[in-house]
């Protein structure tokens with residue numbers, strides 16, 4: 001059995017004007033789909049066929065299979081990305097997550113500042129993550145396909161893709177504007193809160 005390309009959790013135009021349907025057509029329909037297809041081609045007829053995607057990512061890492069790791073981790077990261085976005089995003093987190101953000105970053109503004117800086121200064125392709133680390137929170141950057149699920153002690157809560165394919169159609173080379181728009185308009189705090197252990 002193969003892994004599936006999960007449908008977007010919102011309509012393709014639901015994030016406009018912050019993220020266009022055209023971006024989602026390419027990003028979900030072409031880029032994400034290619035990672036899923038390449039993962040399926042690599043696992044076909046192997047012991048990993050039929051396993052959950054997380055297991056495939058971890059096995060590829062353990063086996064040092066870079067091609068399978070890169071494609072399966074990107075499939076997992078993009079699935080997590082779509083759920084990190086919401087047409088009703090960008091509002092203030094509440095409850096336990098708000099308390100943790102206050103404690104780690106001195107509040108939402110402090111979080112936004114650190115997240116923006118980390119995402120904007122990340123060199124080349126990769127991802128910026130808000131993770132739970134023990135009882136606290138941490139913002140981390142990963143390069144290329146790297147993902148917190150293969151790093152002990154990190155539990156991803158929210159992510160932003162900073163590969164150029166994520167923002168070029170809408171923001172050209174202005175990555176900081178794309179990050180700013182995510183934080184103000186589409187960051188899905190309900191999803192992040194639900195990911196807390």
Ligand code: FE2
Nearest residue numbers: 031161163166
């Ligand atoms: Fe991407």
